[in-house]
Amino acid sequence: xxxxxxxxVRSFLAVVECGSLSKAAKSIAATQPTLxxxxxxxxxxxxxxxxTRSVQGLDPTAAALGLIEDARAMGxxxxxxxxxxxxxxxxxxxxxxxxxxxxVGNLILPALLATLRQAEPNIQIEIVTSDxxxxxxxxxxxxxxxxxxxxxxxxxxxKLGDTPMGLFGAKGYFDRRGRVTSVAxxxxxxxxxxxxxxxxxxxxxxxxxxxxxxxxxxxxDDQMVGWHLLLAGGGIGIAQVLLASRHSELEQVDVGLQFxxxxxxxxxxxxxxxxxxxxxxxDFLSDALIDVLRG
Numbered sequence: 001x002x003x004x005x006x007x008x009v010r011s012f013l014a015v016v017e018c019g020s021l022s023k024a025a026k027s028i029a030a031t032q033p034t035l036x037x038x039x040x041x042x043x044x045x046x047x048x049x050x051x052t053r054s055v056q057g058l059d060p061t062a063a064a065l066g067l068i069e070d071a072r073a074m075g076x077x078x079x080x081x082x083x084x085x086x087x088x089x090x091x092x093x094x095x096x097x098x099x100x101x102x103x104v105g106n107l108i109l110p111a112l113l114a115t116l117r118q119a120e121p122n123i124q125i126e127i128v129t130s131d132x133x134x135x136x137x138x139x140x141x142x143x144x145x146x147x148x149x150x151x152x153x154x155x156x157x158x159k160l161g162d163t164p165m166g167l168f169g170a171k172g173y174f175d176r177r178g179r180v181t182s183v184a185x186x187x188x189x190x191x192x193x194x195x196x197x198x199x200x201x202x203x204x205x206x207x208x209x210x211x212x213x214x215x216x217x218x219x220x221d222d223q224m225v226g227w228h229l230l231l232a233g234g235g236i237g238i239a240q241v242l243l244a245s246r247h248s249e250l251e252q253v254d255v256g257l258q259f260x261x262x263x264x265x266x267x268x269x270x271x272x273x274x275x276x277x278x279x280x281x282x283d284f285l286s287d288a289l290i291d292v293l294r295g
Contacts, residue, residue, distance in 0.1 A: 004045065006078055011038035012050060013071045016064065020057035093122035096281045099141035102223040105129030107243055109145070112288045116281065123277050131223065142278045143285065144267040155267050160286060161293035162261035164241040167253035170233035180236065180253045183209055190235030192226050195219040200238065207257055242295065264293060 014024035014035065021032045043050050050064040060068070100109055105127055113125055128141055144150075150157045167180075169189075174180075177189060186209070193216030194200050204211055213219070218234050220226055230237045236253060240262070244250045266286050272278045 008038045008042040009071050011035045012042050016060050092277050094277050095124045097126040097141045098143045099128040100145035101131050102129045116284050142272050143282050146265045147262045150267045157265050157267045160264045160289045164261045165259040166241045168239050168244045168250045169236040170249050171251045173233040183255050191216045192218045192229050192235045192237030195221045
């Protein structure tokens with residue numbers, strides 16, 4: 001038997017992990033007929049049946065299950081090879097993919113990246129905004145701006161500083177509803193919070209502020225929606241002090257709550273730090289964000 005074609009193995013692994021040809025095709029940007037052909041070719045190459053059909057989709061056979069870990073190892077090796085190849089690029093041109101939280105990606109990065117574009121017109125920037133951490137080891141992004149310390153050992157991380165958090169509301173809202181003078185007053189005000197996530201409720205409980213989901217009358221898990229609700233005078237919400245201080249229409253609520261500041265980390269893969277363009281973008285963002293955090 002000749003050595004296996006990684007393309008066939010990649011298609012097999014995608015079908016295993018997704019459970020259907022249609023989902024697998026989307027996951028690796030291929031077509032269903034191509035994936036089906038790849039599976040047949042791999043079956044012919046190995047001389048075994050890899051899948052059986054069920055009402056749920058495609059189920060791997062016992063023989064296929066025995067190959068999954070080796071296929072994943074093959075995929076990891078291919079990704080590592082790609083990372084090293086990208087890392088050796090020394091030209092200040094090409095694409096760098098940056099991921100950040102929704103708030104940072106919308107309210108902080110645009111001005112910084114506009115400046116970077118003037119300095120490095122041959123570097124193209126892709127921006128991914130997500131409050132879920134992207135997998136840098138699988139090249140979901142080259143650089144990540146994160147609000148928590150990374151836990152993967154194979155990543156290069158640099159803490160840039162902390163961003164204080166506080167309670168804010170629009171002055172127009174307080175003019176209508178009155179100012180907040182105590183923690184107890186919060187329960188009689190319109191609060192802006194999260195919808196499905198309970199992270200805010202748990203965070204406030206740590207400061208002995210006991211609020212339930214229904215106490216937040218305006219709820220959205222989209223952080224930008226919450227930000228715009230705050231600016232529009234919809235109620236009181238938690239925001240980064242450095243962002244809220246840019247808006248004269250916002251007023252901070254001072255009732256003795258000392259929220260833990262959010263740490264800001266710049267993170268990238270060990271393998272891409274030797275890429276000149278990635279290093280240039282990382283260094284620029286590090287310096288620029290340090291300046292932003294220092295006010």
